[in-house]
Amino acid sequence: MNINDIAHMVGVSKGTVSRVINNSKTGVSEETRARILKTIEEVGYIPNRMAGSIAIAKTKTIGLIIPDIQNLFFPQMVRGVENCAMENGYSLFLCNTDSSIRKQEIYLRAFMEKRVDGILINTCGVMQDRTLWKSICQSGIPIVLLDRKTSDFADKPGIFIDNREAAYMGVSHLIDTGCRKILFLCGPKDVFTSSERLKGYCKALHIADIPYREDYVIYGTHTAQYGYDTIKELLPRYPEVDAVFAGADTIAVGVLKALREMEIPVPDQISVLGFDNIMFSEFLSPPLTTVAQPIYDIGYRAAEKLLSCIRHEPGSDKSEYMGTVLIQRESTRKGRGDET
Amino acid sequence: MNINDIAHMVGVSKGTVSRVINNSKTGVSEETRARILKTIEEVGYIPNRMAGSIAIAKTKTIGLIIPDIQNLFFPQMVRGVENCAMENGYSLFLCNTDSSIRKQEIYLRAFMEKRVDGILINTCGVMQDRTLWKSICQSGIPIVLLDRKTSDFADKPGIFIDNREAAYMGVSHLIDTGCRKILFLCGPKDVFTSSERLKGYCKALHIADIPYREDYVIYGTHTAQYGYDTIKELLPRYPEVDAVFAGADTIAVGVLKALREMEIPVPDQISVLGFDNIMFSEFLSPPLTTVAQPIYDIGYRAAEKLLSCIRHEPGSDKSEYMGTVLIQRESTRKGRGDET
DNA sequence: CTGAAAGCGCTAACAT
DNA sequence: ATGTTAGCGCTTTCAG
Numbered sequence: 001m002n003i004n005d006i007a008h009m010v011g012v013s014k015g016t017v018s019r020v021i022n023n024s025k026t027g028v029s030e031e032t033r034a035r036i037l038k039t040i041e042e043v044g045y046i047p048n049r050m051a052g053s054i055a056i057a058k059t060k061t062i063g064l065i066i067p068d069i070q071n072l073f074f075p076q077m078v079r080g081v082e083n084c085a086m087e088n089g090y091s092l093f094l095c096n097t098d099s100s101i102r103k104q105e106i107y108l109r110a111f112m113e114k115r116v117d118g119i120l121i122n123t124c125g126v127m128q129d130r131t132l133w134k135s136i137c138q139s140g141i142p143i144v145l146l147d148r149k150t151s152d153f154a155d156k157p158g159i160f161i162d163n164r165e166a167a168y169m170g171v172s173h174l175i176d177t178g179c180r181k182i183l184f185l186c187g188p189k190d191v192f193t194s195s196e197r198l199k200g201y202c203k204a205l206h207i208a209d210i211p212y213r214e215d216y217v218i219y220g221t222h223t224a225q226y227g228y229d230t231i232k233e234l235l236p237r238y239p240e241v242d243a244v245f246a247g248a249d250t251i252a253v254g255v256l257k258a259l260r261e262m263e264i265p266v267p268d269q270i271s272v273l274g275f276d277n278i279m280f281s282e283f284l285s286p287p288l289t290t291v292a293q294p295i296y297d298i299g300y301r302a303a304e305k306l307l308s309c310i311r312h313e314p315g316s317d318k319s320e321y322m323g324t325v326l327i328q329r330e331s332t333r334k335g336r337g338d339e340t
Numbered sequence: 341m342n343i344n345d346i347a348h349m350v351g352v353s354k355g356t357v358s359r360v361i362n363n364s365k366t367g368v369s370e371e372t373r374a375r376i377l378k379t380i381e382e383v384g385y386i387p388n389r390m391a392g393s394i395a396i397a398k399t400k401t402i403g404l405i406i407p408d409i410q411n412l413f414f415p416q417m418v419r420g421v422e423n424c425a426m427e428n429g430y431s432l433f434l435c436n437t438d439s440s441i442r443k444q445e446i447y448l449r450a451f452m453e454k455r456v457d458g459i460l461i462n463t464c465g466v467m468q469d470r471t472l473w474k475s476i477c478q479s480g481i482p483i484v485l486l487d488r489k490t491s492d493f494a495d496k497p498g499i500f501i502d503n504r505e506a507a508y509m510g511v512s513h514l515i516d517t518g519c520r521k522i523l524f525l526c527g528p529k530d531v532f533t534s535s536e537r538l539k540g541y542c543k544a545l546h547i548a549d550i551p552y553r554e555d556y557v558i559y560g561t562h563t564a565q566y567g568y569d570t571i572k573e574l575l576p577r578y579p580e581v582d583a584v585f586a587g588a589d590t591i592a593v594g595v596l597k598a599l600r601e602m603e604i605p606v607p608d609q610i611s612v613l614g615f616d617n618i619m620f621s622e623f624l625s626p627p628l629t630t631v632a633q634p635i636y637d638i639g640y641r642a643a644e645k646l647l648s649c650i651r652h653e654p655g656s657d658k659s660e661y662m663g664t665v666l667i668q669r670e671s672t673r674k675g676r677g678d679e680t
Numbered sequence: 681c682t683g684a685a686a687g688c689g690c691t692a693a694c695a696t
Numbered sequence: 697a698t699g700t701t702a703g704c705g706c707t708t709t710c711a712g
Contacts, residue, residue, distance in 0.1 A: 002705055013683045018707060029681060044475035049453040050399065051705035054391045054688050061454070070419050070619065075409045082409075082436055086443075091450055094434040096422055103426075110431055113389040114401070135384035224623055253623045260625060279410065283564055283593045285600060285625035342689055353699045358691060369697060391689035394704045 001045050010039050021047045053115070062306060063093040063111040065104060065121045066146075071222055072250050072278045073295065074122075077146065080299025081120060088307055090117070099188070101125040105132055118142040118306040123150045124191050142309035145319075146302045149192045157309070157319045159302040161293045163193050166324040167200025170273050170291040171245055173326055175208045177333040179243035179271050182216065185230055185255065187247035189219040197247055197275065222247070227254025235262065242270055243332075249274040249281050252288055256331070260285070271332040287329035294322050341385050350379050361387045393455070402646060403433040403451040404460045405444060406486075411562055412590050412618045413635065414462075417486065420639025421460060428647055430457070439528070441465040445472055458482040458646040463490045464531050482649035485659075486642045489532045497649070497659045499642040501633045503533050506664040507540025510613050510631040511585055513666055515548045517673040519583035519611050522556065525570055525595065527587035529559040537587055537615065562587070567594025575602065582610055583672075589614040589621050592628055596671070600625070611672040627669035634662050 003021070007014040012032060019028045020036045028036075039045075053059045064081055066074050078094065085092045093116065095107040104123060109132055111119055119141060127133045133152060136143075145158025174182055184201050187194040198217060205212050218234065220226035227246055231254070235241060246252035252274035259266050266272055266286055274281055277292030301320065308316035328334075343361070347354040352372060359368045360376045368376075379385075393399045404421055406414050418434065425432045433456065435447040444463060449472055451459055459481060467473045473492060476483075485498025514522055524541050527534040538557060545552050558574065560566035567586055571594070575581060586592035592614035599606055606612055606626055614621060617632030641660065648656035668674075 004705080014706075015684075015708080016682060019682090022707085027681065032681080041471055044471050044478065046449070046452045046475050046479075048394070048455060048705055050390055050455050051394045051688090052707065054388070054394060054690085055705085055707040057688075059390065059454075068419070069409065069415045069422075072412070072415075072620075075412075075415050078434070079408065079410050079436060082434060086435070086446070091433050091454060092435075093431050094418070094422060095426070095432075096419060106426070109386070112386045114431060115388060115390050131381055131384050135386050138384060139386075224620075253620065257623050257625075257627075279564075280412075280593070280620060283597050284623075285596075287597075344689080354690075355692085355700075356698060359698090362691085367697065372697080388689055391704090392691065394706085395689085395691040397704075 001043060003047065006036065006039055006043070006045055009043070010036050012036065022052075057115070059115050059117055060089055061091045061093065061114070061116045062118045062120060062303070063095065063107070063116040065095045065097060065107055065119070065123065067099045067122065067124075068096050069094070072280060073222070073248065073276055076279065076295040077122075077299035080296040080301075081303040084300045084303035084307070090307070097123075099124055101128060105129045108132060108136065112136060112139065112141070116141070118144070118310050120144050120146055120302055120306055121153070122146040122148050123152070124148060124188070125150070127152050142306055144302050144306040144309060147193065147298060157305060157317050159298050159305065159320050159322060161298070161322050161324050163196035164200040164203070166291045166293065167197035167245075167275070168203045169200075169324070169326050170275065171201050171204035172207075173289070173328070174243045174245065174271055174273055174332060175204060175210065177267075177271065177335070180208075180210050181238070181241045181243070182210075183234070183238065183241050183244040184217040185227055185244060185246050185251050186217050186219050187222055187251070194219070194247060201245060220251070222250050224250055224254035224257070227251035228258045229254070231255050231258035232262070235264075243273065244270060245273045245275075247275055249276040249278045249288060249290055252290070252331075253280070253284065256284055256286075256288070266331050267333045273332055277327055281327075282329065284331075286331045289329045289332040290327055291324055292327045293324050298322055341383060343387065346376065346379055346383070346385055349383070350376050352376065362392075397455070399455050399457055400429055401431045401433065401454070401456045402458045402460060402643070403435065403447070403456040405435045405437060405447055406462045407439045407464075408436050409434070412620065413562070413588065413616055416619065416635040417462075417639035420636040420641075421643045424640045424643035424647070430647070437463075439464055441468060445469045448472060448476065452476060452479065452481070456481070458484070458650050460484050460486055460642055460646055461493070462486040462488050463492070464488060464528070465490070467492050482646055484642050484646040484649060487533065487638060497645060497657050499638050499645060499660050499662060501638070501662050501664050503536035504540040504543070506631045506633065507537035507585075507615070508543045509540075509664070509666050510615065511541050511544035512547075513629070513668070514583045514585065514611055514613055514672060515544060515550065517607075517611065517675070520548075520550050521578070521581045521583070522550075523574070523578065523581050523584040524557040525567055525584060525586050525591050526557050526559050527562055527591070534559070534587060541585060560591070562590050564590055564594035564597070567591035568598045569594070571595050571598035572602070575604075583613065584610060585613045585615075587615055589616040589618045589628060589630055592621075592630070592671075593624065596624055596626075596628070606671050607673050613672055617667055621667075622669065624671075626671045629669045629672040630667055631664055632667045633664050638662055
């Protein structure tokens with residue numbers, strides 16, 4: 001069943017049918033439009049947009065690349081992207097790379113081959129396949145970065161937060177409430193967000209005149225397991241620690257569990273600060289104090305920007321920074337500290 | 341840049357180029373293949389699979405419909421699907437319906453228009469648009485159900501668990517450990533999994549000779565908020581309750597938080613049983629006893645089945661049931677109960 | 681308002 | 697082994 005069949009059945013040309021399935025406001029009398037629509041409904045014809053796409057060189061499809069949807073940070077972001085896409089009639093390809101540059105390249109190639117209209121990418125690492133990279137750049141396909149910057153696409157716009165200031169704000173709170181020996185479970189070593197948050201951590205220490213100790217910052221993954229293992233292993237060696245700053249709420253989840261098992265009261269003996277404010281954070285025990293970023297909005301806004309890039313709207317090539325805010329719950333102490 | 345350009349540059353016909361970009365084992369000498377590959381690499385040509393797809397009527401794309409990726413149950417499932425898809429060279433369209441039949445229909449139509457090779461669907465509700473429904477059925481496009489059954493696609497295969505037996509197993513554990521007044525926060529009323537789990541709940545009560553109380557089963561959503569609100573509101577009215585069976589771990593998350601705030605010791609005064617075993621269950625406080633279903637595997641297996649449907653492999657039209665297992669952690673009491 | 685026809689980029693026989 | 701050609705289903709001028 002194709003456009004020709006419909007044309008024949010109604011007794012018009014395929015051009016006319018094409019106009020109605022594309023909601024062309026003009027060029028079709030209401031009467032023929034109605035007849036065509038009726039036949040389409042009767043036979044249950046569904047136009048082949050693939051075929052249309054090759055003619056108009058637009059697919060109404062965008063691709064999204066993230067490390068892992070199982071990382072609790074991403075579902076909200078993905079949902080933001082998807083909502084915006086769907087509201088504008090776009091479909092969304094979802095891809096998980098596990099931060100593997102190889103997988104990322106496989107997906108990127110698939111996106112290009114399937115001619116997506118734009119790409120949203122939360123990436124890390126540098127592409128090996130420079131030919132692919134060059135093809136992507138030359139193609140001029142719109143790319144918008146999500147949350148992380150990367151050298152391969154340094155010239156591309158993105159939606160970010162100021163990780164440095166956000167971390168500074170969080171750690172300052174820790175310090176304000178009397179903490180001075182602050183462990184920092186930082187996240188992956190060579191990721192943009194990690195290094196920025198580290199800068200914020202350092203800045204807060206510096207301003208409070210607390211000496212920076214390199215052995216207080218530990219790199220790892222954005223997983224609860226990492227938070228758990230690190231605390232279990234390290235804390236006995238650092239009994240003086242009075243706070244831990246988890247580089248992501250997912251990490252804090254594990255930290256809290258370890259502390260609970262070790263029967264260390266939070267926040268009385270050790271304060272715990274998270275980062276992200278994933279949906280789960282308020283349900284932890286104790287509810288997690290965390291630096292909140294607008295996860296859903298970042299996704300939604302990035303998708304909006306991508307669409308405006310696709311439409312070549314002016315200003316769509318500029319990055320944007322979203323605001324963050326400290327959410328005080330019960331894993332850190334209240335009010336002003338006593339030692340500062 | 342298209343296949344013709346490459347053909348001209350190398351001095352061969354587009355047919356030959358087509359053979360090499362499709363890895364045709366035969367029909368092209370190693371020497372020309374090398375020359376073509378070299379040129380492709382040099383100019384960074386990326387074939388347009390869309391165009392190919394309309395010729396071969398295959399898109400190497402599948403569509404997945406779920407209620408909401410933000411529901412902690414789904415990320416793992418989606419990841420299972422996506423891994424299988426990617427391993428087989430398929431791309432994945434992700435769609436969230438919020439259980440809205442209207443959205444589901446929009447997505448389904450988009451899938452059909454974009455000619456996906458198959459559809460994976462976790463659905464509820466009956467489609468309004470019967471024309472669309474009929475078109476889908478007539479098209480013969482492979483559909484595999486995920487976790488939930490639905491009347492619209494009653495004849496389609498799917499990957500499920502035995503929700504009734506699983507719930508029976510869980511509730512029996514509660515009873516074995518001495519609970520008799522078991523509140524059941526069931527989940528959405530007219531969803532297949534809810535009604536099945538209710539049957540299991542009833543069966544366990546029946547066998548233990550515990551009278552069934554209709555007011556002990558409360559319907560709601562699969563959210564922590566629902567679990568939280570329900571407990572806060574209801575428990576004061578039912579002081580005799582000694583256990584709550586949450587129809588999903590996401591619900592249990594809220595239950596635990598409410599109980600904590602009400603300073604009701606778990607499991608000493610009230611046991612809490614979850615269902616699903618989402619990744620965070622073990623990080624809750626106390627770690628949640630739950631009926632585990634193999635979430636990732638359900639997704640992966642469903643995708644495998646869909647692909648074998650696409651390939652018309654024999655037996656691919658049969659549903660499969662995955663096993664469940666009770667995971668005892670610390671939100672329920674140990675061993676045999678004292679009152680049974 | 682409507683029809684005819686030339687593509688869009690690629691595949692798949694069928695020739696050579 | 698390679699070239700030729702007729703589609704795949706739709707869009708879009710350009711006439712009428």
